[in-house]
């Protein structure tokens with residue numbers, strides 16, 4: 001009796017979640033310590049201590065009706081003000097609370113902005129490999145996701161193809177940097193070029209094309225690499241941010257959208273995003289955790305664990321004969337599978353109790369994703385299995 005649309009969605013439902021279930025099954029048989037589960041982007045590093053301190057101080061010191069009550073559908077004004085000030089300080093922008101809409105994580109934010117923008121049949125472009133849920137989010141509002149093929153040498157976006165895929169129906173482009181699943185950060189040169197193409201195509205078609213920057217991994221960066229702030233390069237940029245990874249709070253469901261004044265029809269978009277938050281059923285982002293993040297704007301998770309995992313996995317996998325681009329951010333490695341069928345390769349890895357996700361889940365078959373947001377002992381424990389797996393193919 002469920003709807004036809006949901007029937008298809010349930011059938012295609014996430015391979016990543018299925019892996020998670022498989023991990024639980026294998027742990028019951030072999031013991032959790034002998035299963036190397038690299039399937040989910042669930043942060044292994046604890047939230048910073050300031051998060052707990054903020055929770056305690058807010059619930060003991062602030063008025064209960066303020067903390068637990070309804071507020072504007074865009075979120076508490078003082079929280080949005082504090083976030084705007086923090087962004088301005090870091091990136092030299094000029095936002096106020098008016099430009100910030102608090103959301104239920106990045107997923108909530110993307111759904112809100114797509115609800116705000118899309119008419120049925122509008123096209124949204126993204127670059128493979130991409131976070132597979134984009135397809136569902138765009139489909140929620142009867143848009144068409146257009147996928148640009150990957151540039152597998154660097155995993156920077158393929159801008160030549162991008163230019164040819166923009167049409168009069170293109171309403172938005174979603175980019176994600178640092179990227180899930182590659183860990184690649186789009187260079188400033190790439191961003192400038194992408195912005196130039198968008199400007200040119202807006203003129204050519206006499207349309208407005210919004211650039212949606214989905215950036216839950218902004219703070220997870222290694223070796224001091226710069227992550228450009230995209231509103232500074234293209235005026236029709238909307239930023240979708242989340243604290244799921246940067247403060248290790250994925251279950252709390254908190255993030256925000258930035259809709260800059262200089263974006264075309266900004267006032268209407270802000271008003272519509274406010275309504276979208278309500279009518280999508282979020283109403284507003286969770287109240288307590290809004291107040292918490294406002295007190296933790298300068299806090300960071302300790303990414304040395306991820307960095308150590310990154311170095312060890314990258315170096316050892318290369319040594320065993322695997323091929324992959326060294327990630328500069330996020331907590332994923334995107335590795336070329338040693339047979340063309342990425343699903344078969346990930347199934348073969350299970351023999352060694354290693355759980356990894358096929359690249360086809362990210363629109364990029366022939367690769368697999370290793371989420372290294374795990375304890376270091378999981379990485380160490382899996383190395384022998386990765387080596388044996390490589391030997392099966394390369395011997």
Ligand code: PLP
Pocket residue numbers: 041104105106107108131176180214216242243244250254255
């Ligand atoms: N966008 C990307 C690229 C992600 O990797 C994720 C989660 O893994 C999300 C969005 C959703 O994040 P959130 O938990 O903030 O909804």
